[in-house]
Amino acid sequence: MTVAIARTKAEQAFTQNFEAAAAKLPGGPAVAAARRAAIGAFAALGLPHRRLEAWKYTDLRSALKDAPPAAVGALAWPLPTPAQLEAALEDLAALDAHRLVFVDGVYAPALSAPATLAGLRFVPLAERLAKAEGAFGAGLAPAAEEDAVVALNTAFMSDGAVIEIARGAELAKPVLLLFIRTAGEARLITTRNLLSVGANARLSLIEAHLGLPGAAAGQSNALSELAIAEAAQVTHVKVTLAGEAESHLATSRLRLAAGARYRAFQFTASTGLVRNGVALTFAGEGAKADVSGCFLGRGSEHIDTTLVIDHALAGCESRELFKGVLADRARGVFQGKVIVRPDAQKTDGKQMAQVLMLSEDAEFDSKPELEINADDVVCGHGSTSAEIDEDLLFYFRARGIAAEDARALLIESFIGEAIDKVDEALRPALMAVARRRLAQLSS
Amino acid sequence: MLKIENLRVKLADEDKLILDGVSLEVPKGQVHAIMGPNGSGKSTLAYVLSGRDGYQVTDGHILWNGEDLLALEPDERAAKGVFLAFQYPMEIPGVATMTFLRTAVNSVRKQRGAKEFTTPEFLKRARAEAARLNMADDMLKRPLNVGFSGGEKKRMEILQMAMLEPSLCVMDETDSGLDIDAVRVVSEGVNRLRSKDRAMLIITHYQRLLNYIVPDRVHVMAAGKIQKSGGKELALELEKSGYAEFQSRAA
Numbered sequence: 001m002t003v004a005i006a007r008t009k010a011e012q013a014f015t016q017n018f019e020a021a022a023a024k025l026p027g028g029p030a031v032a033a034a035r036r037a038a039i040g041a042f043a044a045l046g047l048p049h050r051r052l053e054a055w056k057y058t059d060l061r062s063a064l065k066d067a068p069p070a071a072v073g074a075l076a077w078p079l080p081t082p083a084q085l086e087a088a089l090e091d092l093a094a095l096d097a098h099r100l101v102f103v104d105g106v107y108a109p110a111l112s113a114p115a116t117l118a119g120l121r122f123v124p125l126a127e128r129l130a131k132a133e134g135a136f137g138a139g140l141a142p143a144a145e146e147d148a149v150v151a152l153n154t155a156f157m158s159d160g161a162v163i164e165i166a167r168g169a170e171l172a173k174p175v176l177l178l179f180i181r182t183a184g185e186a187r188l189i190t191t192r193n194l195l196s197v198g199a200n201a202r203l204s205l206i207e208a209h210l211g212l213p214g215a216a217a218g219q220s221n222a223l224s225e226l227a228i229a230e231a232a233q234v235t236h237v238k239v240t241l242a243g244e245a246e247s248h249l250a251t252s253r254l255r256l257a258a259g260a261r262y263r264a265f266q267f268t269a270s271t272g273l274v275r276n277g278v279a280l281t282f283a284g285e286g287a288k289a290d291v292s293g294c295f296l297g298r299g300s301e302h303i304d305t306t307l308v309i310d311h312a313l314a315g316c317e318s319r320e321l322f323k324g325v326l327a328d329r330a331r332g333v334f335q336g337k338v339i340v341r342p343d344a345q346k347t348d349g350k351q352m353a354q355v356l357m358l359s360e361d362a363e364f365d366s367k368p369e370l371e372i373n374a375d376d377v378v379c380g381h382g383s384t385s386a387e388i389d390e391d392l393l394f395y396f397r398a399r400g401i402a403a404e405d406a407r408a409l410l411i412e413s414f415i416g417e418a419i420d421k422v423d424e425a426l427r428p429a430l431m432a433v434a435r436r437r438l439a440q441l442s443s
Numbered sequence: 444m445l446k447i448e449n450l451r452v453k454l455a456d457e458d459k460l461i462l463d464g465v466s467l468e469v470p471k472g473q474v475h476a477i478m479g480p481n482g483s484g485k486s487t488l489a490y491v492l493s494g495r496d497g498y499q500v501t502d503g504h505i506l507w508n509g510e511d512l513l514a515l516e517p518d519e520r521a522a523k524g525v526f527l528a529f530q531y532p533m534e535i536p537g538v539a540t541m542t543f544l545r546t547a548v549n550s551v552r553k554q555r556g557a558k559e560f561t562t563p564e565f566l567k568r569a570r571a572e573a574a575r576l577n578m579a580d581d582m583l584k585r586p587l588n589v590g591f592s593g594g595e596k597k598r599m600e601i602l603q604m605a606m607l608e609p610s611l612c613v614m615d616e617t618d619s620g621l622d623i624d625a626v627r628v629v630s631e632g633v634n635r636l637r638s639k640d641r642a643m644l645i646i647t648h649y650q651r652l653l654n655y656i657v658p659d660r661v662h663v664m665a666a667g668k669i670q671k672s673g674g675k676e677l678a679l680e681l682e683k684s685g686y687a688e689f690q691s692r693a694a
Contacts, residue, residue: 390496394495394496395533396547398520398526399547399603400518402518412537413537415537416537417536
């Protein structure tokens, strides 16, 4: 017996938009077949909804009312000027980084640094797909049949960065992947980054998802896969800012080999609906990961951080610290799952999510989960949501600081604890970006 | 001059009066001590002077140089020269001590119509003051009071007091939790600030601090009232006889 499932308008639109875009999406026949299989899988799965545990607080089936046409192929609109890029990057513009720019989901060599940084090999994903015999990526992402958001990414991916860092390489500069939305009409922008970092190499990666003023709100689906080899060290900062999209669905998949170090920081502010999903697997012993972040929400923004940290092997350490500030009717979601498998003795895992509520109408849903199957482990988690501490506020005021300034400093100090996790070189820029958003929150 | 007249105060959400008719005058250039048992209302007086929320003044006035303090916000009072050294200074993770100090000092200077300090000017003054209080430069870089010992926190209060150049200093149990060396350092810091333009009100449970900061007048507070006032020798009497007499008198 076949059960007919009623599909929402958005679900139907994704399928129809795929048919319209399929011929223009990059890749040979093998890729085209994989895309078609993925959209088929999506049609069967539908959008994730609240009855799925991982999407309990972010029901895409009800949140996404429609799906805009996919941004495909060559750029149909003028490239942004360098000045526009600098303005969109705000304080991050001053950062001396090796820039790779993607405009509406398509690599823009004219705005990017030449691909000559010792130790780094870069190919745009579209180019890789054109040559691919079928396999793309290290296979870290779950199969399309299991995850509707990944299925949509496979079906629609237009471009992205394929980066290999050579064994032992230490890059002279951070790599900045800048994804900028410019289209005046709503578009679905789908990108995928595939990174492999060789043994003992060091990489500082910044991924920025921004919008130009005047760009139409659309949707984005961004997937990054990082395979980090033995004893390599990677920092990965993802900045997602206003104007980027009405919905931004991001998936990060990571695999750490023995002794690898990974430090991630996610800064998300003033955008529509955001889902930052991170799945990290310790695939070697003695590796360490820190996945932290800061989110600032106002209006009816919705910011979801969902982590799955999988301690598959012994002696690994994981740390997560997320700090959020929520104003108006904004909603924050934090789901942190730590899995400790039977072989993962001597695991050390700690997780904390803290939110400052600036409004009674704001909402924070937190769901930490520990799944421990080994006996010699140290794991902890916690979650708090609080208003501004009146005693602290009084202390500031008693020192002559006006209430408004005191409040701003207190909020800054609250998120500062998380931002302190970022490399010193990037910290002031990120704090400045945050400060600008905080001023909007309290006004 | 600080003039408190018949001050009656209760907690905003309770009926019982904590201060039940306090009258007190502290002229400029003088140091007065308020001593009293726990629960006598000493700390409440300090908080009401500095403008903390949660208290309701049902009667009386507080005048500072003829101006009605109760009509002002806490930050406005600070600008007028009121400084409260807290019994329990707050820990503020994420705010570097230097940032906090500079924000406070420049905010107060601006309100007083003085020129704001540039960063180098400010650093120089803060470092010099910290050195006088035997505080390491490093403490100024750390988040305010986070991980500081009791003595370090109290020294930080005195450092703030010196930097903010108040004209009315209220010190709430500044000696509590301090060992004898710390009491000496803190007291020296306070004594350096004694001047003919400054009034000081020192709230303490024990006489010990007054060996180092010798007051012009001592007031005994119990049950929300000033029960007795006298010279510095009153503190020594209290050390011998305790507060029992005043508590029973109040009851």
